[in-house]
Amino acid sequence: MMIDTLKKYINTFLDSPSKLxxxxxxxxxxxxxxxxxTEPINIYGKIILITFPLGLYIILFSLMRxxxxxxxxxxxxxxxxxxxxxxxxxxxEDVIAVDMFLNVVTTNPSEAGELLNSLWPSIIFxxxxxxxxxxxxxxxxxxxxxxxxxxxxxxxxxGGILIIASYxxxxxxxxxxTDRYTFHExxxxxxxxxxxxxxxxxxxxSRLYPVTSKDFTFEARKxxxxxxxxxxxxxxxxxxxxxxxxxxxxxxxxxxxxxxKEGLVFFNDAITQSNTTHKSVSIMMSAASAENYNIIYEQKxxxxxxxxxxxxxxxxxxxxxxxxFTQYFAEDADYYRNIRSPKDDGKIxxxxxxxxxxxxxxxxxxxxxxxxxxxxxxxxxFNYEERYPKGFSKFxxxxxxxxTRKEKEKLVNAYDxxxxxxxxxLSRITDILNNSGxxxxxxxxxxxxxxxxxxxxxxxxxxxxxxxxxxxxxxxxVWFSSNYQMNFQQKYEAxxxxxxxxVSTNAIFHTLLDIASVxxxxxxxxxxxxxxxxxxxxxxYLGDHDNPVFFYNANLKEEDKIMIEKRKIYH
Numbered sequence: 001m002m003i004d005t006l007k008k009y010i011n012t013f014l015d016s017p018s019k020l021x022x023x024x025x026x027x028x029x030x031x032x033x034x035x036x037x038t039e040p041i042n043i044y045g046k047i048i049l050i051t052f053p054l055g056l057y058i059i060l061f062s063l064m065r066x067x068x069x070x071x072x073x074x075x076x077x078x079x080x081x082x083x084x085x086x087x088x089x090x091x092x093e094d095v096i097a098v099d100m101f102l103n104v105v106t107t108n109p110s111e112a113g114e115l116l117n118s119l120w121p122s123i124i125f126x127x128x129x130x131x132x133x134x135x136x137x138x139x140x141x142x143x144x145x146x147x148x149x150x151x152x153x154x155x156x157x158x159g160g161i162l163i164i165a166s167y168x169x170x171x172x173x174x175x176x177x178t179d180r181y182t183f184h185e186x187x188x189x190x191x192x193x194x195x196x197x198x199x200x201x202x203x204x205x206s207r208l209y210p211v212t213s214k215d216f217t218f219e220a221r222k223x224x225x226x227x228x229x230x231x232x233x234x235x236x237x238x239x240x241x242x243x244x245x246x247x248x249x250x251x252x253x254x255x256x257x258x259x260x261k262e263g264l265v266f267f268n269d270a271i272t273q274s275n276t277t278h279k280s281v282s283i284m285m286s287a288a289s290a291e292n293y294n295i296i297y298e299q300k301x302x303x304x305x306x307x308x309x310x311x312x313x314x315x316x317x318x319x320x321x322x323x324x325f326t327q328y329f330a331e332d333a334d335y336y337r338n339i340r341s342p343k344d345d346g347k348i349x350x351x352x353x354x355x356x357x358x359x360x361x362x363x364x365x366x367x368x369x370x371x372x373x374x375x376x377x378x379x380x381x382f383n384y385e386e387r388y389p390k391g392f393s394k395f396x397x398x399x400x401x402x403x404t405r406k407e408k409e410k411l412v413n414a415y416d417x418x419x420x421x422x423x424x425x426l427s428r429i430t431d432i433l434n435n436s437g438x439x440x441x442x443x444x445x446x447x448x449x450x451x452x453x454x455x456x457x458x459x460x461x462x463x464x465x466x467x468x469x470x471x472x473x474x475x476x477x478v479w480f481s482s483n484y485q486m487n488f489q490q491k492y493e494a495x496x497x498x499x500x501x502x503v504s505t506n507a508i509f510h511t512l513l514d515i516a517s518v519x520x521x522x523x524x525x526x527x528x529x530x531x532x533x534x535x536x537x538x539x540x541y542l543g544d545h546d547n548p549v550f551f552y553n554a555n556l557k558e559e560d561k562i563m564i565e566k567r568k569i570y571h
Contacts, residue, residue, distance in 0.1 A: 017147040020140055021067045021155075025057045027133050028077065031084040032188050038093035040555055045173035045181055048166045052187050055162030062155040065147045068140030075134065080192055082126035087465070089122035092457060094465035094555075096192050097544045099276045101199035103463065106278055106322040177555050198545060205297050209328050216300045222309040224517035226439035226487040230311075230370040232516050233433065233442045234302075234508070235426065236281055238319070238379030239462060241449030242270065242475045243567075244412075244419050252395065254419040257427035263480040264430075265495045267529065269502045269570055270476035271551060272448045274542045275467045280447040280505060281376070282325040283542070287522045289506035290542035290549075299522075301329035302509050306372035309518055314363050316356050317376040326376070333374070335363065340378070352389055353377045353425050360429065364436050372516070375429070379422060380450065382461060384414035388421035395420075403460055408453045415452055430479045439483040441515050445476040445508055455559045465544065466555035469563040472541075476503065478511070478529070491515060491530040498529050502570035504539045504551075536570070 013019050032053045036046050060074065061067045083096055166187075173181035184194040205212075242248040247255045247266050258264060273290045274280040283289055285303070288296040303313045315333040319326070320340045330336050337359060339351050356375050364371065380387060385398055395413035403411070426444055433440040449471045451459035462471045478495055485492045491514065507527045513520065514528035526535040541551040552564070552571040564571060 014136070014139060014143075015145060017065075017067065017140075017145050018151060020136070020145065021061050021147060024061055024067060024071050024133070024137070025054070027129065028057050028074075028081065029053060030129070031081050031088075034085070034088050035095070035188055038088075039186070040176040041181065041186060042172075042174045042176070044169045045175070045186060048169050048173060048187055051162045051169070052166035052183070053189065055159040055166065058155050058159035058162070062147070062152040062159065065149070065152070066141055066144065067147055068137040068145070071133065071137035072141065077189065078130045078133065080189060082130055084188070084192065085126050085129075086119055086122045089125075090119065090461065091459065091464040091466075095188055096195060097465040098195045098199045098202065099279070099463060099544060100465070101196055102203060102278065103276070105203065106324050177553055195544070202546075206325065206328075207323075209297060209325065212297050213300050216298060216304070218300070218305040218308055218520040218522055220305045220308040220513075220518050220520040222516070222518050224488075226483070228437060228439040228483050228487075230516065231364065231373065231433060231436060231438040231440040232306075232311075232371070232512065233373045233375065233429065233440070234284070234512060235429065235442060235444040236284060236374065236376045237422065237444060237446035237475070238277070238377055239381045239448065239450045240379050240419065240422060240446035240475055241470050242473045243449070243470055244416055245475050247477075248475065252416055254416050255423040256420075257423050258477070261427065261430060261479060263482065263485060263492075264477060265480070265492075265499050266475065266477035267499050267501075267503050269500070269568070270445070270474050270504065271472045271502075271539060271569070272446070272474050272505050273540065274505075275448040275471040276463045277447050278322070278324040278326065279542055282329070283505050284445060284447070284508040285326070285329050285374070287509055290540040291506070293542055293546045293548075296325060301325075301332060302512055303329055303332050303372070303374070305513060305518055305520055305522075306516070307332075307334070309516075311370045311372040311516075312367050314367075314371060314373045315376070316359050316363075316373070318351055318353050318356055318378045319376050330374075330376070335367075350386070351378075352387070353379065353421070354428070357425075357428055357432065361432055364432065364438075377422075377425070379446065380415060380418035382450075384411070384418050387418045392417050392421040392424070403453075405453060405458065411452050415450070426479075430481075433479075434481055437483070438481065439487050440481045441484050442479045443477075443508065443512060443515070444479075445505060446474040447505075448472075449474055457557070457559060467541065467551075469556070469560040469567075469569075472551060472560075473567065473569065474505070476505075476508075478515070488515075488517070488530075490532075494532045494534070495530045497532070498534050501534065501536055502539060503529060506540075507534075539571075 032049050035049050061070050064070055175181050183190050244250050245255050246253045272280050273283050285301045306313050313333040314335045315330040317338045318340050321327050339355055395416045397410050398414040400410045429442055448462050450462050451468055451470050480492050507529055510524050510527040511529040513523045514530050525531045525533040539551050540548040541554040543549045
């Protein structure tokens with residue numbers, strides 16, 4: 001009896017074009033309904049989040065009598081909706097960002113696989129929503145369940161009224177972070193398609209980089225030379241947040257070796273200018289910053305500046321090739337080696353970061369003259385347990401099975417073990433440099449931090465549309481050999497004098513040049529951490545549309561601002 005009743009209801013539903021059109025509209029409206037509760041806009045803006053897409057879908061589905069065919073034509077929109085719902089699951093807010101579209105084409109396969117493994121509940125959810133919708137649309141098209149023309153006309157009028165009302169309400173709407181309101185930035189799905197177009201244009205410009213930067217020169221010179229051979233090293237960390245470093249006050253001893261290093265200066269209040277790797281690393285390696293990011297398309301990286309003054313440049317990477325500026329910059333080095341490249345069978349070679357150390361040692365021993373070396377690590381990237389050898393499994397249990405609140409202790413334990421391993425890795429680099437007898441230094445900074453279910457928001461990972469305190473605050477430090485301290489004592493003393501000042505990743509390019517006494521008109525001494533001229537400035541964050549935003553206004557939530565006050569982060 002129940003089965004017969006259900007069949008009758010389904011048949012009645014499938015044979016009713018008026019019910020089907022509202023079914024399609026409601027299914028398409030689901031992301032917009034979620035956004036009402038997450039977007040930082042006033043009440044008028046929230047109303048538009050419903051009225052505008054509702055009016056739009058009503059008009060679209062009224063354009064033809066066969067609404068099933070329209071839904072099939074709009075299948076790409078279902079894919080956008082599915083992506084959007086996955087974003088909600090992962091970050092709990094905002095729309096698909098420009099950087100998320102770019103991550104689809106720049107994330108290496110192994111990293112993508114690790115992420116997808118943690119997203120399976122949301123993937124199942126969107127499949128349950130949108131696969132049956134597509135099947136129903138095919139059924140309707142096949143059996144020609146058509147909408148009446150009189151109803152279509154009424155619906156078009158209704159949709160038009162809703163869209164006109166939306167435009168009127170937009171005059172009263174306001175984004176709480178920017179004090180403005182635009183359809184291309186604030187209204188779904190318009191903003192997603194705007195972001196997609198922005199990402200496509202940005203990808204195109206980045207692909208032209210070898211051409212647009214071809215004739216660039218720093219006109220660099222070096223008029224101060226040390227008594228010994230000079231070796232300067234930049235170590236780019238991955239997903240390492242300062243909150244879990246004992247150097248920064250963490251209660252667990254996660255950096256025991258660095259704590260004992262002579263000549264180490266760590267900057268207590270350091271933040272990243274981007275929570276995405278492809279932006280953050282490009283800022284570290286170039287004169288680009290949140291304030292002037294578009295120069296990235298025309299200027300070369302710091303590698304070129306060192307080459308111009310006679311250094312042999314070396315780039316050693318434990319990150320897969322990803323068609324970003326990082327890769328373009330790396331390929332400009334005299335010697336480039338990626339140890340995470342695919343094997344002949346297409347599988348990615350999964351190495352611990354210390355596999356870079358024999359290569360570092362070999363380069364120092366086999367290449368004469370001054371060296372500039374960049375090491376790009378895999379650091380603390382999820383899956384954490386796979387980032388360190390078993391010998392570094394100090395904090396237990398660390399066998400994470402799923403990303404849930406009950407597994408938080410294991411997540412934190414595994415993450416802390418990655419920091420412990422990073423401490424050993426960096427300590428061994430300083431030993432290699434010290435044993436070379438050179439005038440040397442090592443600058444380390446993480447590209448961004450990480451969320452690890454830290455508060456009631458249950459945020460996890462990084463690269464969210466809006467950053468958090470945990471993604472922003474990073475470790476940044478410089479180690480100076482005894483020979484360097486003797487040759488350039490003033491620079492060493494300036495670094496110590498600047499260690500408590502607020503800094504961000506846009507200082508790295510200028511600091512490295514200054515450490516090596518490389519002169520160029522592109523060097524800003526007020527951004528160099530080894531210069532007495534370093535100035536405290538308003539710290540900016542690189543927005544999704546490559547616009548500078550004061551980091552405190554980058555849609556940080558109350559939980560983030562509480563931590564900023566607690567950790568005495570300057571703002």
